[in-house]
Amino acid sequence: MSRKRKGGAGPFPRAVTPVVPLTPVAEPTVERRLAPSSRPDPADLYAALDLGTNSCRMLIAQPKGNQLHVVDSFSKSVQLGQGLEASGRLSRASMARTVGALKICQRKLAKHQVSRMRLVATEACRRATNAAECIAVVQRETGLALEIIEPEEEARLAVVSCAPLVSMKTEQLLVVDIGGGSTELVWIDLSRVPRVERPRAIMRLHQGFDHEETVFPRAKVVDWISIPLGVATLKDMYSDVADDGARFALMSWYFEEQLAAFSPYDDAADQAREGFQIIGTSGTVTTVAASHLGLRRYDRNKVDGLRMTSDQIDSVIQQYLALGPEGRRRDPRIGRDRQTLIMSGAAILQALLRAWPTDRLSVADRGLREGLLYAQMSADGVLEDGPF
Secondary structure: OEEEOOOOOOOOOOOOOOOOOOOOOOOOOOOOOOOOOOOOOOOOOEEEEEEOOOEEEEEEEEEEOOEEEEEEEEEEEOOOOOOHHHHOOOOHHHHHHHHHHHHHHHHHHHHOOOOEEEEEEOHHHHHOOOHHHHHHHHHHHHOOOOEEOOHHHHHHHHHHHOHHHOOOOOOEEEEEEEOOOOEEEEEEEOOOOOHHHHHHHHHHHHHOOOOOOOOOOOOEEEEEEEEOOOHHHHHHHOOOOOOHHHHHHHHHHHHHHHHHHOOOOOOOOOOOOOOEEEEEEOHHHHHHHHHHHOOOOOOHHHHOOOEEOHHHHHHHHHHHHHHHHHHHHHOOOOOOOOOOOHHHHHHHHHHHHHHOOOOOEEEEOOOHHHHHHHHHHHHHOOOOOOOO
């Protein structure tokens, strides 16, 4: 389990225990590009590819003001981590599915003549003993060079992607990214950042989670954790439990036990105050939001930025349990790609809301890919100075 930072006596203004800084990072992360020799043109296209435990996703976009304009996208379930929990290895079938998806990505990159890109792999490749073989096969078959990123970078890029959803009233922010093979939680203190600067302060975290003073107001990362459990790995752990309700309960309580190592403040569970916001980014959160809205066809414009209460989320989860496996398979709100994973994701979400019940969970249809794009564009100076 990867984690950094810990300390504090309460989430709202009072004396806090000083935080022990991380080992200083020598330099901010430099984004990898194929053609870094010339000054970036704001019209250039950028790409970000996220190869996760369950899915392969890519976005091609260009900067537009202080936002992204998506030119092309790709998403496919490749189940790269299938069987990883038992064997510790990526299977040949999983790698073949992944290579097939990446060949489509390579054709899209060539079609749009993209030269600025980051192509990353996460938890499945971090854990697999034959990850290097997988990376080599991908390079040989597609020409794409994947890099395996560390949990901290995955966490901060997920945080960066959510910057536009941060309320100017937010003083304490919890960002939760539920992935296929891991779940990242980041607790951020914004109380010393002027309200109008808060989204921009989140954006600057792409440089790292350190607390170094700069001329700009800093968002303070109080604690963060990467739990090596996501919707795919948690499902695999309890696949031998036949009863649907019992399996869900076991998954939820087991995940809650893993939260014990994440303690940003002594009284962080007491959130009945103004100024606290949770942002959830994952297919689980967006699916629950779509179910809450009764969407038979997914609509990102209705889901991204939606706020839900703990009670509304619990109501949807209870509906899923009442449907049972067959009912969930037929439910158009869930979708065929998500129906086998929705209950393990819901178990994680339920555990999080037991720990931090809220009436302000913001749904983010965004994540690592958007964070990669924002970070590249920010480093290149092609985003206009706006909310960030």
